[in-house]
Amino acid sequence: MSQRKNTVLSPEIVEAQKKVIDRIRIQNEEQIANGGIRKKAFVETYGCQQNVSDSEIIFGMLSQMGYDKASEKEEADIIIYNTCAVRENAELKVFGNLGALKHLKAKRPELIIGVCGCMMQQKSNAEQIRKKYKHVDLVFGTHSLYYFPSLLAEVIDKNSRVIDVRETDGAIAEDYPVVRAEGPCAWVSVMYGCNNFCSYCIVPYVRGRERSRSMEAIIKEVTSLAAEGYKEITLLGQNVNSYGKDLSDGPDFADLLNEVCKVDGIERVRFMTSHPKDISDKLIDTMASNPKICKQLHLPVQAGNNRVLQTMNRRYTKEDYLEKIEKIKAKMPDITLTSDIIVGFPGETKEEFEDTLDVLRKVRYDTIFSFIYSKRPGTPAATMDDCLTPEEKKECFSRLLEVQDKISLEKNQALSGKEMLVLTEGYSKTDSSVLSGRTEGGKIVNFRGSEELIGKFVKVKITEVRTWSLLGEIVD
Numbered sequence: 001m002s003q004r005k006n007t008v009l010s011p012e013i014v015e016a017q018k019k020v021i022d023r024i025r026i027q028n029e030e031q032i033a034n035g036g037i038r039k040k041a042f043v044e045t046y047g048c049q050q051n052v053s054d055s056e057i058i059f060g061m062l063s064q065m066g067y068d069k070a071s072e073k074e075e076a077d078i079i080i081y082n083t084c085a086v087r088e089n090a091e092l093k094v095f096g097n098l099g100a101l102k103h104l105k106a107k108r109p110e111l112i113i114g115v116c117g118c119m120m121q122q123k124s125n126a127e128q129i130r131k132k133y134k135h136v137d138l139v140f141g142t143h144s145l146y147y148f149p150s151l152l153a154e155v156i157d158k159n160s161r162v163i164d165v166r167e168t169d170g171a172i173a174e175d176y177p178v179v180r181a182e183g184p185c186a187w188v189s190v191m192y193g194c195n196n197f198c199s200y201c202i203v204p205y206v207r208g209r210e211r212s213r214s215m216e217a218i219i220k221e222v223t224s225l226a227a228e229g230y231k232e233i234t235l236l237g238q239n240v241n242s243y244g245k246d247l248s249d250g251p252d253f254a255d256l257l258n259e260v261c262k263v264d265g266i267e268r269v270r271f272m273t274s275h276p277k278d279i280s281d282k283l284i285d286t287m288a289s290n291p292k293i294c295k296q297l298h299l300p301v302q303a304g305n306n307r308v309l310q311t312m313n314r315r316y317t318k319e320d321y322l323e324k325i326e327k328i329k330a331k332m333p334d335i336t337l338t339s340d341i342i343v344g345f346p347g348e349t350k351e352e353f354e355d356t357l358d359v360l361r362k363v364r365y366d367t368i369f370s371f372i373y374s375k376r377p378g379t380p381a382a383t384m385d386d387c388l389t390p391e392e393k394k395e396c397f398s399r400l401l402e403v404q405d406k407i408s409l410e411k412n413q414a415l416s417g418k419e420m421l422v423l424t425e426g427y428s429k430t431d432s433s434v435l436s437g438r439t440e441g442g443k444i445v446n447f448r449g450s451e452e453l454i455g456k457f458v459k460v461k462i463t464e465v466r467t468w469s470l471l472g473e474i475v476d
């Protein structure tokens with residue numbers, strides 16, 4: 001692959017944005033000194049962990065500008081939607097929820113509404129917002145993230161709408177403020193963008209080409225996270241196995257993992273996502289030999305039929321994939337394996353879909369994330385002919401879930417009665433009287449215990465298993 005220049009944003013640009021942050025903070029402080037109340041911001045995130053990570057930067061900037069976190073939209077002075085374009089229903093949800101903000105803006109015209117992220121990186125969506133969603137004040141794409149302070153300042157100063165969808169490939173910026181969700185686990189982006197151009201996927205068009213952060217910057221961030229008390233790090237990228245290919249001194253992803261594991265205080269390291277074509281023996285060996293790297297791998301297969309895989313431009317066959325899985329299982333027999341599956345890719349027949357079920361039965365994933373194919377305008381698959389009807393696709397989808405749910409439950413049943421080390425993350429989202437944490441394999445375990453356990457490792461005996469989670473009791 002040709003070497004590309006690493007596109008780190010110049011320190012002057014970062015400094016200029018920090019000055020804007022300071023200026024807005026001073027304005028907000030003056031406003032409080034004159035009897036006003038502290039302003040609040042609400043950031044809603046759609047889509048993948050990359051967006052979650054970007055939203056942590058957006059809120060980091062807002063926090064430095066003097067905004068507190070609003071617990072609901074109604075009390076916010078600024079609302080930002082960070083959007084996802086990966087499937088049509090993700091987009092429809094955003095348009096629907098944006099429409100619902102119209103009445104808030106009518107009641108409080110000083111409310112600032114911003115929309116950013118992958119959907120906005122597409123001209124047609126940005127244009128639709130400009131024309132039909134006049135209550136939206138600010139629109140910016142993924143490549144404009146680091147210019148958010150000056151874009152917001154323009155909205156505030158000029159009281160006008162601002163739309164910034166720059167075409168240039170995104171850059172990397174270091175030293176931006178980040179405010180993370182509570183708990184002992186942190187997401188750290190190690191690379192951005194994607195070069196793979198799977199024929200169904202919009203991500204390469206809205207996120208630009210692959211670019212890696214320097215190992216030095218990543219280690220600096222992880223070291224400061226450890227000092228803040230974080231115990232678990234998940235390294236993020238659309239295809240982490242490509243990490244370093246654009247860096248001149250060339251560390252690869254396995255090297256990076258080893259370095260991250262050396263940081264004192266960090267006990268667990270996870271990563272996602274890996275592309276099956278790029279997962280190397282070196283990475284498998286590194287995972288197997290380093291005790292801090294969690295034995296958990298998300299390795300999306302997407303489909304099981306070779307013709308379909310080829311049309312998807314995935315660049316591996318079912319046999320290549322299964323061979324890699326065998327290698328991984330041989331080195332790490334207890335590994336948790338997960339996958340993404342697309343049902344009803346254009347031209348996929350019912351017979352071809354059987355190959356996907358065959359992969360599920362052979363690999364025996366712990367969990368899968370499954371999607372019915374959604375046409376993304378501008379991608380090669382958007383012009384391919386379909387052969388299954390929507391009803392037939394739904395039938396295939398139900399069968400897929402039926403096969404997988406049984407496997408997921410069986411895999412969890414094998415854990416019944418076992419004692420497992422769980423990192424307590426907080427209270428359960430569905431029952432605030434119980435604590436929730438994860439095993440090394442990333443399985444959610446709910447158990448009773450006191451608040452001081454949050455952020456700590458506890459040994460839990462599994463007493464009850466479900467398809468999606470485990471229940472347990474602390475053992476001394």
Ligand code: SAH
Nearest residue numbers: 200201238273300340341371372373374376
């Ligand atoms: N980079 C990651 C994930 C990208 S998006 C990877 O390669 O695995 C997350 C998932 O969304 C994909 O794995 C795929 O299963 C699904 N997806 C992407 N485009 C889609 C589309 N047009 N229709 C349905 N599912 C899609």
Ligand code: SF4
Nearest residue numbers: 194196197198201203
């Ligand atoms: Fe999309 Fe494929 Fe890139 Fe994943 S690897 S983001 S599925 S193009």
Ligand code: F3S
Nearest residue numbers: 047048084085086118
């Ligand atoms: Fe969606 Fe963008 Fe992630 S399209 S899946 S939020 S990279």
